[in-house]
Amino acid sequence: MQYTTDARIIRIMCTGRVDPTMISDAFLKGADGVMVVGCHFGDCHYITGNYQGKIKVGIAARALDYVGLNPKRVFFGQCSSAEGERFVKMVTDFDKDIREIGPLGTGDRLPPPQLHEKIEVAHTALAKEKIRWVVGKFTEFTTKGNKYGERFTEHEMWRTLDTIVMDEVATYEIMRELNRGPVSVKTLSSRLKLPSAHVLKYVLALQRRGFAELAGIEGTSPLYRIARQQVDAA
Amino acid sequence: MSDQIRIGVFVCDCGSNIAGYVDVKALAEYAKTLPNVVYVKENLYTCSESGINEIKAAIREQSLNRVVVASCTPRTHEPLFRGTCEEAGLNPYLFEMVNIRDQCSWVHMQERESGTNKAKDLIRMGVAKAALLEPQESIKSEMDPNALVMGGGISGMTAALALANRGYQVYLVEKQAQLGGLLLQLDTLGPSGVDAAAFAASQAELVRNHPRIRLMTSTQVKDISGYIGHFKVTTASDGKEEQFGVGVVIVATGAQILKPHGLFGYDGERVITQLELEARFKRGTFSAGNVVMIQCAGARIEERKYCSRICCMVALKNAIQIKETHPGTGVRVLYRDIQAYGTENEEMYRRARELGVIFINYDVNVPPKVHGEKVTVTHQLLGRELDLPADLVVLSTPLIAGEDNEAISKLLRVSLDENKFFLEGHVKLKPLDFATDGVYLCGNAHYPATVREAISQALGAASRASIPLAKGVMTVEPIVSTLVDEDACRGCGLCVALCPYGALEIVRTEKGRKVRVIPVACKGCGVCAATCYQHALSINSYTDRQIAEQISACLESSG
Numbered sequence: 081m082q083y084t085t086d087a088r089i090i091r092i093m094c095t096g097r098v099d100p101t102m103i104s105d106a107f108l109k110g111a112d113g114v115m116v117v118g119c120h121f122g123d124c125h126y127i128t129g130n131y132q133g134k135i136k137v138g139i140a141a142r143a144l145d146y147v148g149l150n151p152k153r154v155f156f157g158q159c160s161s162a163e164g165e166r167f168v169k170m171v172t173d174f175d176k177d178i179r180e181i182g183p184l185g186t187g188d189r190l191p192p193p194q195l196h197e198k199i200e201v202a203h204t205a206l207a208k209e210k211i212r213w214v215v216g217k218f219t220e221f222t223t224k225g226n227k228y229g230e231r232f233t234e235h236e237m238w239r240t241l242d243t244i245v246m247d248e249v250a251t252y253e254i255m256r257e258l259n260r261g262p263v264s265v266k267t268l269s270s271r272l273k274l275p276s277a278h279v280l281k282y283v284l285a286l287q288r289r290g291f292a293e294l295a296g297i298e299g300t301s302p303l304y305r306i307a308r309q310q311v312d313a314a
Numbered sequence: 315m316s317d318q319i320r321i322g323v324f325v326c327d328c329g330s331n332i333a334g335y336v337d338v339k340a341l342a343e344y345a346k347t348l349p350n351v352v353y354v355k356e357n358l359y360t361c362s363e364s365g366i367n368e369i370k371a372a373i374r375e376q377s378l379n380r381v382v383v384a385s386c387t388p389r390t391h392e393p394l395f396r397g398t399c400e401e402a403g404l405n406p407y408l409f410e411m412v413n414i415r416d417q418c419s420w421v422h423m424q425e426r427e428s429g430t431n432k433a434k435d436l437i438r439m440g441v442a443k444a445a446l447l448e449p450q451e452s453i454k455s456e457m458d459p460n461a462l463v464m465g466g467g468i469s470g471m472t473a474a475l476a477l478a479n480r481g482y483q484v485y486l487v488e489k490q491a492q493l494g495g496l497l498l499q500l501d502t503l504g505p506s507g508v509d510a511a512a513f514a515a516s517q518a519e520l521v522r523n524h525p526r527i528r529l530m531t532s533t534q535v536k537d538i539s540g541y542i543g544h545f546k547v548t549t550a551s552d553g554k555e556e557q558f559g560v561g562v563v564i565v566a567t568g569a570q571i572l573k574p575h576g577l578f579g580y581d582g583e584r585v586i587t588q589l590e591l592e593a594r595f596k597r598g599t600f601s602a603g604n605v606v607m608i609q610c611a612g613a614r615i616e617e618r619k620y621c622s623r624i625c626c627m628v629a630l631k632n633a634i635q636i637k638e639t640h641p642g643t644g645v646r647v648l649y650r651d652i653q654a655y656g657t658e659n660e661e662m663y664r665r666a667r668e669l670g671v672i673f674i675n676y677d678v679n680v681p682p683k684v685h686g687e688k689v690t691v692t693h694q695l696l697g698r699e700l701d702l703p704a705d706l707v708v709l710s711t712p713l714i715a716g717e718d719n720e721a722i723s724k725l726l727r728v729s730l731d732e733n734k735f736f737l738e739g740h741v742k743l744k745p746l747d748f749a750t751d752g753v754y755l756c757g758n759a760h761y762p763a764t765v766r767e768a769i770s771q772a773l774g775a776a777s778r779a780s781i782p783l784a785k786g787v788m789t790v791e792p793i794v795s796t797l798v799d800e801d802a803c804r805g806c807g808l809c810v811a812l813c814p815y816g817a818l819e820i821v822r823t824e825k826g827r828k829v830r831v832i833p834v835a836c837k838g839c840g841v842c843a844a845t846c847y848q849h850a851l852s853i854n855s856y857t858d859r860q861i862a863e864q865i866s867a868c869l870e871s872s873g
Contacts, residue, residue: 083421085428088435088868089413091388092856093793097840105862109869126839127729127749127814136844168421212847216808 083168084175087115094118094126095133095156100140100215103154104203107144108196113178117157117170128219130158135218142238143206143245147198148189152177198249201256205248214241250274250282255291255306262295262303319445322353322378323437324369326360326385328415335419337430341384344434348441352376360385366398373402380444384412384437405449407792407855412440435868442867446860450792455834457543457786458561461779462487464535464722467495468765469757469772470566471517476776477564478526482783485558486521487549488531489718493518495568496758501592503765504631505658510765511596530556538563538725541816541835542752543788562752562779565736566772567722569713569758574612578709579684585707588628595635602643602706605636606689608682609649613712615678620733622712622762626653629710630662637669645671646702648682648691674700713762726753727816735761746775750815751835754779793855794836795843802850803828809842809851818842 092098095118106114116137124130134156141154155174159166185192205211217226218237225231232240253272257263265283269276283304286292295305323345327333342356353376357365360383372378381404383395388411396406414433422429459482463474466488474486492498494514503510521527533551540546543561550556571589574580582590588607594600607629613622626649633645647666652673654663667673675694676682682691689704715734716722723730728748729737736759739749746754756771757763763771782788795817797803805827810818817835820827829842829851843851843858852858 081421082423085422085425085432088432088439089417090439090861090864090868091413092840092861093837093853094839094841097844097853097856099844099858102858102861102865106865106869109866111865111869122729122732125749126837126841127727129814129839129841132812132841132844207849209847212845213808216812216845216847220811 081164081168083171086175087171094124094129095137096126096129096131098133098136100136100143100206100211101203103137103140104144104199104206107149107153107184107199108203110184112181112184113153113155113174115155115157115171115174117159117167120158120160123160131219135215138238139211139215139241139245140206142242143202143211143249144199146242146245147202147249148195149199150181150188152181153184153188198253201249201253202245204252205245208248208252210248211241211244214244247282250278251286254279254282254286258286258292258304258306262305264298264301264303266301319350319380320352320376320378321348321350321380321382321441321444322355322369322372322376323348323351323382323384323441324360324365324372325354325356325414325437326365326383327356327358328386328419329359332385332415332419335423335426335429336414336433337426340430341414341433341437345384345437345441348438350380350445351441353378361391361394366394369395369398370402373399373404379404379408380447381409382412382437382440382444383409384414384433384440386415387411387413407450408444408447410440410444410447412436438870439864439867442863443860446857446863447855450854452792453788453790453794453833455543455788455790457782457788458545458559459483459783459786460485460558460560461562461564461783462535462538462545462547462560463564463566465495465566465568465757465759466490466493466518466521466529466531467566467568467757467768468497468514468517469568469759469763469768469775470495470564471521472769472772473564473566473756473776473779474527475517475520475524476773477780477783478524480776480780480783482526482780484527485547485560486527486529487533487535488529489534491532493521493529493531496571497765499571499589499593501595502631502635504627505662535722535725539816541832542750542782543834545752561783562754563726564772564775564779565722565726565728565748565753565755565759566757566775567716567718567759569716569735569762572612572618572711572714574709574711577611577711578608578682578707580709584705585684585709587709587711588625588632591632591708595632600636601640602636604644604703605633605646605706605708606682606702606704607633607645607647607708607710608684608689609647609652609710610678611709611711614650618712618714618733620712621653623653624762624764625710625712627659627662627764629708630654630659630666632708633666633671634662634669637666637671641669644703646689646704647671647673648676648689649673650676650678674702713758716759719759726750727814728753728755735759746771746778752779752782788834790834790836791838792833793838793853794833795831795838795840795851795853797829797831797850798852798857799848799850800825800828802848803846804848805829808847809845812841812845814839814841 118130137156145151157170181187221232265280269279292304293307295303325342345354399409400406418429418433461477461484463470463486474484478484497510497514500510533549536550537548545560579585680692689702731737736755739747754775756775757768817832821830840853
């Protein structure tokens, strides 16, 4: 039983311990691929921890895919402690996939520096309340249902999370741009490659929540910057 | 202990097991260059007495406050090395193990150089984590010296008696009015021929008269909260609720009988179940000229895939009984496979054939048909249909999971299998325990069992349950969840809902609603820490920072 020497193992008690930010963190630090391997469903040493692990890995993979990472770089696998051969096959296959894609920033939708910047934004979004709240409610909403007894399919939950990822990534990316100095919606729109109407919506939402403020007017365009109290608080 | 971090790294050759495939000298040299490492030693066998003594001596002489051993696997050797640290006066949780045998020498036998580089990376990762380790104290909690046994069938009664005879107070809760469970409906028990009702009655008598058993019949368990050592049980009987505390719980709630409505023309008169046949034996009303028994009636089919295991033996026992009491009656058993394991049961099969019982194999795709006074079956060897005379058809139906199983599994946070029977913690290592500490199972609640097996399991479960009771104090590994940032916690309860063990609760504090970890109930899976959007929870020895450091150390090149 032999496998590639290119994998490094980090021990955790259960895949349920995997925080989505650990996966984005690994890519920020230069990993070419991340595997999360745990028990089979129904055979979890921690009863249901692996279901949570799968959701956590799933949201990290989706957010990173959205910002330009090749989704094949994130893998969630299952094998028991008695299935050495299966583990070897998993690592070998994953290694082959990653070799085909190439090092980080080659087989992805963005080249290395831009990809890194975007992953930073995804990393922030994955650490924040909005995504994590819905991820935390995933099981409850798909099994028991919400407060009103409405039950959602996994597909519906992922679709909802996909739109939240879009909103959150845009929001934190705009925040970062505003942090760098006053900027117009038009400029933001071209930097973020998002329609100005969408950018305006996010900027106004940030203004409403007290994160952004008007900094002046350039020609006919208002300029926005990060709100002073946010700077002071930081 | 000084504030300065002083890490000692011990690299094990494991004879040639590691040294034969990995350059351990280079590893030791490399380890010396790592931050905070003040002492490095290569051992022939770190786990040998001399290796252990070297660790102890280095802890004292080099004032080590962290120990890293790079060797085989934590699965077998972590407890040993932790113990070594403890004996030398170092907190055992300041120890970190690096796996360079299972993860390097064994799986990279042909790649000495890149395998050695990987081992260097793993040591660097271990050292990086070790620097952040914090001492932990094992968690102790006193046991409530009582037990709850759910179910008053033969399993429950046996388990209750075993625990009560050991001196523990037992609450035996049975939802029916009478003790005995399924035994009450049986005639005799194979292969010994013991009278089932009499046996049940004698056990029930012992239970009723036992000073340490509090018998609660016609009672339902409404709620169970808490954890090993401190379960809080609420029961209801006739609308009256009662609460008491127990340290352990045994689930002996049995199974139910499948009523084969719609199968093989079941009518309860001429087409009956084995159980109804036994009732006729019991009343002495059995009479028939030709009996056909159909095995696997409602079992091992698409909607119920499992084998109920005991029905073959029941059929054999009843077939023998018919032949012995009514030698003129013809008995034919239509079967798919005969499950008569163990010497006595195999003997029953032989005896049945000796007495003239005829066994005919049928194919699940061409099941027997019951019509009028005969049963038609396609004989597998003759390859044609046979018409068998039958004035009585007896169906061998499976036991099915108890109707309350899902509710009980939620109350106790224990798992069910795909057929809704209770699922043990581990098929070989914990066959009578649940994955949740302090909860045990036996008898038909787990899977259809013979009375003999149910009794063995009940004695086993009682024995398992008496281990924590006898210790009186629970010691739990301190690798558990901790609220590291109380101010950040908003008391939202997101983590509470996801905890597989009920080890988190929301409490009111001076600072408002906050989560509280119940360390004895926590197993350290980490779901809560990975979920919290305020990053207020962490897992001891697997903190966010420790894992982040490992990731950093992993991805910086060893050069």
